[in-house]
Amino acid sequence: MTEILLKNVIKAYGTVEVIHGIDLAVNSGEFVVFVGPSGCGKSTLLRIIAGLEKITSGEVVINGEVVNHIPASERGLAMVFQSYALYPHMTVYKNMAFGLENSKMPKDEIDRRVNEAARLLQIEPYLARRPKALSGGQRQRVAIGRAIVRDPKAFLFDEPLSNLDAELRVTMRKELAALHAKLGGTMIYVTHDQVEAMTLADKIVVLSGGNVAQAGRPLDLYNRPQNTFVAGFIGSPRMNLMEAKAVANGSGYHLNAGPQTVEVPSVPGLSDQSNVTFGARPEHIEIVDEASADVNATVELSEQLGGETYLYCNVDGLPQLTVHQLGQLPVERGETIHLRFDRAQMHLFGADGNVIANGISE
Amino acid sequence: MAYFLRKSVAAGVAAFGLMASAALAETELRIAWYNDGIEGEVMRDILDKFEAQNSDIKVTLDVLPYKAILESLPVQLAAGEGPDLARVTDLGGLSGHYLDLTPHVSDPAYWRENFGPFLNWMQPVGEPEQISGFMTQLTVTGPYVNKTLFEQAGVNMPGENATWDDWAAAVNDVAKKLDIPIPMAWDRSGHRVAGPAIAMGANMFDANGEPALVDDGLKAMATTLYNWHQDGTMAKDLWGSVSGSQYLGANEDFANARVVMYMSGSWQIPQFAEKIGDAFDWWAVPAPCGPAACTGMPGGAALVALKTTEHPAEVGKLMDYLSSEEVLNEFYGRTLFIPGHLGLAESGVDFKTDDPRAKHALETFAGAVPGISPVAFDLQGYVYNRVMFNALISRLGEAIVGEMTLDQAFERMTQDVEKEIAEKRRDG
Amino acid sequence: MALAQTTASDRSVTAFLTRKREGGQWHWTDVFTYIYLFLGVLLMFGPVVWLVLSSFKTPAGLLEFPPTLLPLGQIEVQVEGYDDPLPLFNVTMEDGSVRELAQIRRIGIMSQMVDPADPGERISVPIAAREPIREMRVAVENYVDPLERFNFLRYLQNSVVVTLVSTLITLLINSMAAYGLAIYEFKGRNAIMLFVIGTLMIPVTIILVPAYLVVTQLGMVNTLWAVILPGAATPTGVFLLRQYMLTIPKDLIEAARMDKASEWAIYWRIVLPLSLPAIAVLAIFSVMWRWNDFLWPLVVLTRNEVYTLQIGLNAFQGELDVQWHYVLAMTVVTLIPVTLVFAFLQRFITTGIASSGMK
């Protein structure tokens, strides 16, 4: 089992620094997902671990050994590429056997491993085919199979599902999770899709602009985002984030956003006249009667999905609010409804974007 | 496919191997040769006989394109690479590379006696006694006429001592009567023009023996040629096409009975005998006259020994064999070449042909040798004669197509010769 | 420009044509296309066909004007009382009748003829009154003679060896260089690329002499290596292959690196197989260049046993006489392999050039 450590890793192209000193620990057997918007450096970070990119400074440590100067081919890692990078001129069998041949493994051992992986991934019937004769999902499996047969120290996945259609993506996601459960190896997975991150990861690392915004267990990130970036990024649909000014009000504060005012109790760390951002996830906004409402909203769009309903509401002085309700709601476009933010699930961030409170007790 | 590949690779390996092994067994002599006709075959037969008598010597005849003899061989020799012997035509130009055979042949006196005047042509500057080789072929330039056309037109052929103007009038007459497109054709070659120019009084050298190409004699001949191209006596096909000093012959037009008179030389005999046969009477006539002489140019190709050889003794042995009267009689006889051997010239070569036209032509050209002007011999023996020939033909050609006037051409000829010889003299 | 003018001027013609076709979709370009293609085939193939036909003519047949389309030879007949066969003529007699006579000999402008059916009687006719009777006769000897007399099989073998070996070497070292230039980023890459492109177009003719000097110093004169090695590192090949290799996804290379492949293994197991179309194109070009190479071999090869076909072929060009019948025949011989290769691979070649083609 393998443990990977990044110590103050910096990567610069010429004078442009793209990774700004990242420290990170990937524990043995852990499924870690790097997530972030495009350009945040998550793929670069993965390629740094793989050995495909040289780092400018810092250390990459695999199982206690500094591998900065060890080339990719000798780090003993396996990678699944976004494009799958299957060798078009080789059959599926050859594709999977290639890496093993390179390490001079005996033929029958290669054969055993490839067949086992093929069985595991249910691609046995296609072993004699070339990649171009396979469907997208099959190619995906081959790419994974190629990684599995190597029995690597760790698996690296670079947005492996992004080329699949939605349905297949869900299926493959599940299979990947099952695979990790079965193999138990250390896996690092890069994606821009936070759903994948939430469903797959033991630990999510949210990257933003070459820095780690937050790292932790998925529900920790969901429940206790450390900054507005993570708060906005994790969760779908996005958390509603609203800028406001906190005004002390005896026992608590008024959060003033335009004509709207939300009353909150006193929160440690919140000071009078400070600019804050408060957030509420769509499922943490309740529809209430006018008396107990924080804001009045006009429904712009209502998405009725049967089991649940999404309402997109315009509130004077606030950005559009997304509201999630279970079941079917007889709400129509243009209707006025009354909304209340669940204080226990409300997030409060300071002017610097860092969290003040995740959940405010009443 | 795989089989073919394997075979050719095997063949390739064999090819590389063979080059290495050939050197081991015996002394091998290489002759760089070129062919105008069948002389390569004849020489090979003779060499086979030589090899039978000398089992320790193997002689290989490397038949090259003439272009290689003319252009590649000099560079090879300059680089110190080269065969043991070569058949060359630039006798003087390459003379610095010739091996002196005097110590290697059994009887130098025989050589001096029989090849005397031609040895001079091959002597390097300052080595008047050197024996370098012998002429595989002595050539004499001179005209052929299509006698049958004269007969059909009912025009009498000008007799001995007729001038070029007489001939021009006669062939124009024939051509007009029979509607022949080209009354007269000359090879596009400076060497061909030199003979008639000397006949017109050209001296080629000044009093100090330095080349002086352009004089009144040459101007007279060049002007005549120029005028003939303007009035249609000669077609522009030959002189008017191609550039520089490139050679062009009219042998095909002549063989096709489209030329009445063709100024070329003795070397055409074998191929006329083959190509024309008895389709019409191709007739060699004595060189027409000018005020100074009635002369053609001598010339030819020599087989010379080269300094690059590592086996001078064997080369001497081979040269002894090849130069013997008996062997040369066979060689000249079968190739229908004019002998470059004074003894044979006197006694007559036994030419292997039944063709009366060929026999007549051989007699005519052989008979013309004594009448050749000494200037012509000197010019042929001059080291840089080709510089002069090239300047003459290329500039005259440019004048004929109208790129410059004759006077400009004369001026350029002089310049060209001076420039090249000056460059050569820089070598010290 | 010219196209624009045709466009304008042809419109009325087109209108006329289309009207006749009553609603047919004919555009003037359709007519033009088929005329162009017809002329194109004629112009592109015609000369080669003419060369092949000519190569079967006798030396005398080659001299003829106007030339005949097919190789013809005069019929010769065996006549009683004459040892050699005699040539047959159609003779217009004085009375205007035409007889088929064999010629015994020609004296001046008169010709002595004999009737093969009646060998006793001799007839004298003016040469202008006779016309040779000819039949199609293929001068196979144009091909057989050189093949027998000269060591043509050896030349052929040398040419094949030179072509194959040098093509293999060219493919190997060019693809290695192209791989280096396409896959890696390293110091001096742009300089080397500039260098390669800069020398892309140096004709061998202008460095003939110094190049010969180099070959001499290496002791390679008169070995096939002297022909094989100097042209092996073609800039064109490097350029062509590199441009193609640039289109190979970088992911594949990195995947291979992750698969523990050495750089050499990436080169020959991944990049080479994927560059096959471009390599095939270079192979074709290299075969063409080497097979047709003339000037350089002429300078460095002077011994019979190392001649290539092109030199052997030109040995028929003497100082004073070109043996056209042999030259033409041997030209056809040298054409055959190239044409065969092309015939079998033409799809591959043309699409290969188009796809790899000088991007």
Add this chain to the structure above:
Amino acid sequence: MVLETDPRAEPETIGHRVKSALSVPAVAFFKLLDVPFRWLQRLLGIGSMPYLFLLPNLAFFGLFVIVPLFLSLGYSVTGGTNLYLGERPYVGGEQYGYLFQCENYTDPATCREDRFWKAIFNTGVFVFFQVGFMVLFSLVTALILNREIRGRGFFRAVFFFPVLLSPVVVALIWKWILLRDGVLNAFLVSMGLDRILFFVDPTWAMFWAIFVSVWAHMGFYTLILLAGLQAIPPDLYEAAEMDGTKKERVFWRITLPLLWPNMLVVIVLALIKSVQIFDEVFVLTGGGPGTATQFIVQYIYTTGFANQVQNFGLASAASVVLGVVLFVLTLVQLAVTRRKDEG
């Protein structure tokens, strides 16, 4: 087995079998080299691998092209006929001075080395027309071959075939046709016209020099243009058709602009090739009549190689001049392709 009957499995064609038969020795060869290369990679590190891959090619190239080029440079400042540079007397810029010694640069006849200037002038004329016609005919042919016609593969092959012929063969074929007694004159005579002596008239000679070189190389450029044409997305044409755009307008407004990058490549390649014209024309016209089709490379060749006095110095000086011209053209090409890459 299931694998064998799978219709989407690799088909076992003859070509496939040939390929695998051919690949056996190749694979063995590459495997053999794997050992030293692995060793070197370990020893020197990945960073030096590109140099290792470039080494053989650069070594050959340096030995047989670069060294001779420098020798040429050396020749051009020395005189005489000696082959070995060390034995040649140094003359400085004399050879260059000789080349450029002119009374009036617009009139070659006033130059000391008139043939050099005529060759430059002729090359200019040749390049102008040859490249023009080359591009024009390649374009027309490519447009026609890009149409929906039957036997497109055949026609493509027909137009490409001459590219395979050696320059000497190309010239011989056409010379054979254009001679005084050639088939073209026979045709003219049979039409009741006079013969034309194509190689005696300077204009005709230049015409045929251009014609034959276009004939021989057009196929190659046609393929490049054809590739460009086929890369134009068909929906653009369909959109134009929906708009009712005239065919001519489609050509000028869609085809030509989108083909422009390929056109540039063709123009530049043809240009560079054209400047170096030699073999074909030399065999065809011999540079004549007079000096009407004598081009710069032929001038160099005859001066340095095919003369009794082999004037390497002057020839090399002219080579250097040509080299500079080619280098400038190459830079132009580089700029052009660079811009193409970016655009």
